[in-house]
Amino acid sequence: MEIGMTHYLALSAFMFTTGVIGVLTRRNAIVIFMSIELMLNAVNLSLVTFSHYLNDVQGQMLVFFVMTVAAAEAAVGLAIVISMFRNKQTINIDEINILKY
Amino acid sequence: MLNDLLLTLPITIATVWVLVLILCEAFVHNANLTRWLTAIGFAGIIASIFLIPSPEGYAYGTMLRTGTFTNFSNFIFAVSGLLVVSISDKYLEEEEINFGEYYIILFISTIGMMLMGSAANLSVIFIGLETMSVALYTLAGMLRKDVRSNEAAMKYFLLGSFATGFFLYGIALIYGATGELALPRIAASLQTNGVSTLFWIGLSLLMIGFLFKVSAVPFHQWTPDVYEGSPTTAAAFMSTGSKAAAFSSLIIVLSNISIALPNNAVLQTAFAYIAVATMAVGNITALTQDNLKRMLAYSSIAHAGYMLVGIAAGSNEGYSGVLYYALIYTLMNVGAFGVIAVLERHRTLTNASDYAGLFKQHPLLAGLMAVFMFSLAGLPPFGGFVGKYKVFAAAVEADLTWLAIVGVLASVVSVYYYLRVVIFMFMRDPEPAPQANANATGSFALVAIAVIVFLMGIFPTEVLKLADNAMKVALK
Numbered sequence: 077m078e079i080g081m082t083h084y085l086a087l088s089a090f091m092f093t094t095g096v097i098g099v100l101t102r103r104n105a106i107v108i109f110m111s112i113e114l115m116l117n118a119v120n121l122s123l124v125t126f127s128h129y130l131n132d133v134q135g136q137m138l139v140f141f142v143m144t145v146a147a148a149e150a151a152v153g154l155a156i157v158i159s160m161f162r163n164k165q166t167i168n169i170d171e172i173n174i175l176k177y
Numbered sequence: 178m179l180n181d182l183l184l185t186l187p188i189t190i191a192t193v194w195v196l197v198l199i200l201c202e203a204f205v206h207n208a209n210l211t212r213w214l215t216a217i218g219f220a221g222i223i224a225s226i227f228l229i230p231s232p233e234g235y236a237y238g239t240m241l242r243t244g245t246f247t248n249f250s251n252f253i254f255a256v257s258g259l260l261v262v263s264i265s266d267k268y269l270e271e272e273e274i275n276f277g278e279y280y281i282i283l284f285i286s287t288i289g290m291m292l293m294g295s296a297a298n299l300s301v302i303f304i305g306l307e308t309m310s311v312a313l314y315t316l317a318g319m320l321r322k323d324v325r326s327n328e329a330a331m332k333y334f335l336l337g338s339f340a341t342g343f344f345l346y347g348i349a350l351i352y353g354a355t356g357e358l359a360l361p362r363i364a365a366s367l368q369t370n371g372v373s374t375l376f377w378i379g380l381s382l383l384m385i386g387f388l389f390k391v392s393a394v395p396f397h398q399w400t401p402d403v404y405e406g407s408p409t410t411a412a413a414f415m416s417t418g419s420k421a422a423a424f425s426s427l428i429i430v431l432s433n434i435s436i437a438l439p440n441n442a443v444l445q446t447a448f449a450y451i452a453v454a455t456m457a458v459g460n461i462t463a464l465t466q467d468n469l470k471r472m473l474a475y476s477s478i479a480h481a482g483y484m485l486v487g488i489a490a491g492s493n494e495g496y497s498g499v500l501y502y503a504l505i506y507t508l509m510n511v512g513a514f515g516v517i518a519v520l521e522r523h524r525t526l527t528n529a530s531d532y533a534g535l536f537k538q539h540p541l542l543a544g545l546m547a548v549f550m551f552s553l554a555g556l557p558p559f560g561g562f563v564g565k566y567k568v569f570a571a572a573v574e575a576d577l578t579w580l581a582i583v584g585v586l587a588s589v590v591s592v593y594y595y596l597r598v599v600i601f602m603f604m605r606d607p608e609p610a611p612q613a614n615a616n617a618t619g620s621f622a623l624v625a626i627a628v629i630v631f632l633m634g635i636f637p638t639e640v641l642k643l644a645d646n647a648m649k650v651a652l653k
Contacts, residue, residue: 085353092346099339108335115342119349126353134358135349138300142345145307152311153334156318160327169335172328175402 084125091118105160105167109153116146184236184243185295186229187222187251191288194218198284202277211277212266215284219259226252235297239359242297242429249500249647250294250425257418257507258287263622264515265410272408272523274319283414286312290422294429298359299348299383302426306344306390309419310337316411317403325524329406336389336399344386350379360433367437383430384447390423391481394454401466404474409521412470413514416477421503424484428496432648435491448489449580455482456587463594467528469517472594473510476553479591480506486584487568490575497648498567501641505552505560505633512626513549516542519613519623529598534607541620542613543602548627552634554595555588560633567641 091114098111120139127135161167182189198218202211226248233244241247262280269275289308296302314337318330352358354376355366367376389396404412435441459479466472480502487499519542520526520535536543552559565588569581633640 092342095342099335105331105335109338112335112338112342115339116345119342119345122346122349123352126349126356130353130356132356134300135352138303138348138352138358141300141304145304145311148307148311149334149338152314153338156314156327156330156334159318159321160324160331163322163324163327169331172331174325175328175332175406 081125081129085122088118088121088125091115091121094118103168103170105157105169105172106154108169109150109157113146113150116142181236181241183229184231184234185241186225186231187255188241188288188291188295190221190225191218191284191291194221195281195284195288198277198281202281206277208269208275208277208280209266211280212262215280216259216262218284219255219262219287222255223252223259226255239361240298240301241292241295243295245643245647246425246429246500247295249504249643250421251291253421253425253500253504253507254287254290254294254418256504257414257421257511258283260508260511260515260622260626261410261414261418264413264511264518264619267616267619268408268410268518268521271521272320274321274408276319279316279319279411282312282315283411286316286414287418290418293422294425296426296429297361299351299363299430300358302430303345303348305422306386306426307341309422310341310390313337313411313415313419316414317407319408319411323406323524325406326408327406329403332399332406333403340386340389340396343382344389347379347382347384347386350375350382352379354379360430364433364436367434372438380434387423387427387430388451391420391427391484392478393451393481393485394458394478397455397458397478397481400478401471401474404477405468405470409470409514409518412474413511413518416473416514417507417510420477420481420484421507424488424499424503427488428499428648431488431491432496440491445489445491445575445577448485448491449577452482452485452489452580453583455479455485456584457482460587460590460594463591466594467530469527469529469532469598470514472529472598473513473517476591476594477510479587480510480553482587483565483568483584486572486577486580489580490568490571490577492571492575493645493648494574495568495571497641497644498564498571500647501567501637501644502564504640504644505564505630508626508633509549509552509559509561509630512545512623512630513553515619515623515626516546516549519619529601532598532601533605535602537607539613541624545623545627546602547599548630550595550599552630554592556592558631558634560630560637563634563637563641 095111095115123135231243289305292305314334320326392400463475487495552561555561555565572581
């Protein structure tokens, strides 16, 4: 069987869905953040696939920016997690619930 | 290349200036100096918009758009930044977070906004959105010893990046459907090749990202928690600048797509229903809030609903109404948050009941707050009224009269919770007096905002003309 564009896109959609399910069901902030990274990387796979099959370089260019942004997000996100942990000794989002009406 | 740098002068200035700020903070390490330099940077951006307005066209290939629309939106972001800087320092000293980094991050966030407001390419919108958001996550967590600020930052960060994932998947699918990332070429491709299902899925995902950023229902749950937990001045910036940026990007995307899909009924209906839900949820939930920061957060959701009415209209009139609304909303909301920041003490004294008898102790502050509340409620003769009139009139013209009626009813509901604050301030007896905490720059900024809000209500013509002109040329 020839592996074609559809296969890559299906894999990418599957990865993205896994990420979404992870965000919605997990309770540890870092695991949620990992699921979000999985979503971003699923999109990267889609972008590279389209870029390859369309013979167009723009998609691959965007992938580099996505990776940079993901790195910046990781830096800020982990810093937030650390400052949370220092004050509260937990990163379980069910216990992070002071703000509500 | 040199030409491109000049065409996008506000962004060039901001990018160079932020390096100056970082170096200055690293070597001199003086928050006051950084604050003044940041203010000078914003003033320089505003000056460059007026002195050297960029001509219509594109810069850096088709990456950035230049011209009247960009000038108008950049002006909103710079004004928002400048005002927030001028109301910040007293509050930050009080909360013991008077770091130079605060101002630098605020400035970086503004660069992201300017990229969003002048993007002509989906990748630039993505980068602008992320530059803005990552900086805002940091601002939300600035009170790092306070659990509530941590929680606000955590919620904003997790939900914000979750929404970014959808936004980005939308970009990828649109790219797959049209083979382009530049908006004008996407429109051209849609015209020649038709609109595929893949494109619609991509567009919906893209819209989820935008609706999250403007805090429209059903993507609004983060807003009250984040505004309440963040430093008050940072909340002022998030609620105004980032909302204006998301709306200007949304207008850019929609006005380009409307070239290929003029008067699309599906888009119009979708935005109309989202606008109704946003106005209803925002206004009705705001009625029950006692904490003013939460109240303003729900009111900010409601205002996103009014602006979405203009988006639903989908005409030049509607879009320029949204631009005008974004400007006036920036002014009056920074003002309202500014007054709260003046009175707040370590997260206390933020309830409406704490404002009882404020007029007797601090007549000026009470008067300013009253102006902002009246304007947010949309009562004439203040600017907020003109903004609402403009978007609702556009809805009527676009045969969405029912939507305009819902909008007017929603603003009638909103009068209750805004006036409640005014009644507390003017008609109740003072309890132990809240100490005002303003300095000269802060008070001057607040008075100036109130005067401008008032003037924009009485003489709106010139600014409306600018907004109309921005849309006319941009859609050509």
